[in-house]
Amino acid sequence: MTTLVPTSEEDPALAVVRFTAESSWADAGPEVAEGQVSRLCVEAQECMIQNRWLDLASLMLTSADVIFSKASEKDLECVYTVICNLVKRPESLDQVHEIAELIATKVTQQPNDKPALRLKILFNLYNLLENPYSQFYVYMKALNLAISGKVTEHVLLSLKKIDNLLKEWNLGIKDQRDLFLAVANILKENKGSAKDSFNFLVKYLETFSGEDASTMTEAKEEAVRTIIEFVKSPDMFQGDLLDMPAIAQLEKDAEYALVYQLLKLFLTQKLDAYLDFHSTNATFLKSHGLVHEDCVTKMRLISLVDLVTNESGQIPYSLIKDTLQIEDNEVESWVVKAITAKLMDCRIDQMNQVVIVSRCSDRIFGNNQWQALRTKLANWRVNIANVINTIQANKITEDAAQATQGLMTR
Incomplete structure (x- = not known):
């Protein structure tokens, strides 16, 4: 033609x-x-x-x-x-x-x-x-x-401009929801974009804050999807999902209450709680595509970090062994895994059989974490003020000494 x-x-x-x-x-x-x-x-x-x-x-x-x-x-x-x-x-x-x-x-x-x-x-x-x-x-x-025709790779470049486009479009809440969900679905189809897809799912759920119960039900399926994606991910350990109304509604839902319990477990509890959950809900976990061994690995890392927040900064090998339910010779390898995952900064003291932690990540960041941060900043402010006062006092003393020396010379 x-x-x-x-x-x-x-x-x-x-x-x-x-x-x-x-x-x-x-x-x-x-x-x-x-x-x-x-x-x-x-x-x-x-x-x-x-x-x-x-x-x-x-x-x-x-x-x-x-x-x-x-x-x-x-x-x-x-x-x-x-x-x-x-x-x-x-x-x-x-x-x-x-x-x-x-x-x-x-x-x-x-x-x-x-x-x-x-x-x-x-x-x-x-x-x-x-x-x-x-x-x-x-x-x-x-x-x-792009989703229906399976050509999502052709729109990936445009997704990088979403923030600017949102400012230009000035969308209402309903349109924002549609956009965030569509973007999440596209990113889900592309390898290496799982975390970005999850972030857009969270943005989608956030648009339901302040909505009535009937409107909130629209978000149930995606709330479940968000929780499962979080649990499946091998490199996501933190989140404020529990406080989101779209997810909180699942707690008393007859169909999805177990999904909410699973999320709460991964954000607030340790390995032993997960193993108890698995013993009675193994079929439920499999139905959502969750692999027990992967969940155990993630819970061990989370439990290790949780020990830091509950201890003085020094964690005995014995406590790590018992909490993670591992052998003595596995303790150090799990600590290294936590460091690699950027969950903590620490030093392994093999002589004293302790792990000395200088920094760790919180699984959730709620009121307690904000209060702790406020306290740290207040202490930092006091310490900086003390340093400044000391420097000024030393400067005054030094200036006085130099002036006295000058008079003696004359």
Whole structure:
């Protein structure tokens, strides 16, 4: 098929109508095709004369959709470029949005047919729009198409600009939810983006703070998903999830109470509590894709860190052994694992069989942690003030001594 390149004075939109009509009716024979092509061109001209841009877009999209599977991608890109440019014709922003909505809806109806090209068309449409809400609408269509068409790699670069886009779009809570959830789903499909996906899930759940109970139920499935993702992750040990209303609602939920108990266990308890939980809920854990051995590994690291917060900074080997339920010769290797995971900074004293900890991470950061931080900052402030006073006092003494020495010399 030849590439569409307008070379006459004919309006590009009319040229596209003629091209797509001829292509879609080519198999019907010249007698039938000629009449249909003429009819569509006349109808298109009437739309243009009467400024019926939405009707023109609908007419063009119908013909373009017919040839989508058989036309070359180069021809289709040219055709849809002209169609997308129709959003520049109306003066009313409402009409522009209607056209953008029609194009985006039509383009995303068959996401598995040339999905990468469809994405390219949507981003071309996005770049032609000036109204922030229309931009957001088309962008969401693009994200959903990327998921359905399994071409999420084509939208990853745009996700890095989400914070700036949010400022431009000035979205309401409902639209923010849709965006955060779509981004989380896209990142989930890409290796190495699990933590970013989790963070967007958390942002999604945070939008439910202050909502009534009926609205909060919308977040139950994603709240469960967030908890399971947290427990599964081998490198996530901290979180303020328990305080989030969207997650707290699961505590007394008949279906999901066990999920909440699991989260609370991983954020506030030690290995022995997990083993008790597993003994009665092994089937439940497997149903959510959780591997017992992986959970034990994570709980051992968490339990080790928890010992630091409850001790004076020196942890005996014997206590680590009993808490982690390991052998004597495994103690140091688990300490090294905790250091590697950046859960603590410490020194291993083999002679005295203790671990001397200089820093450790808290699993949760609530009121107690804020109070402890406030106390540390207050002490730091006092210490700095004492140092400054000492320096000033020494300076005064030194100045006095120098002045006395000068008088004696004279």
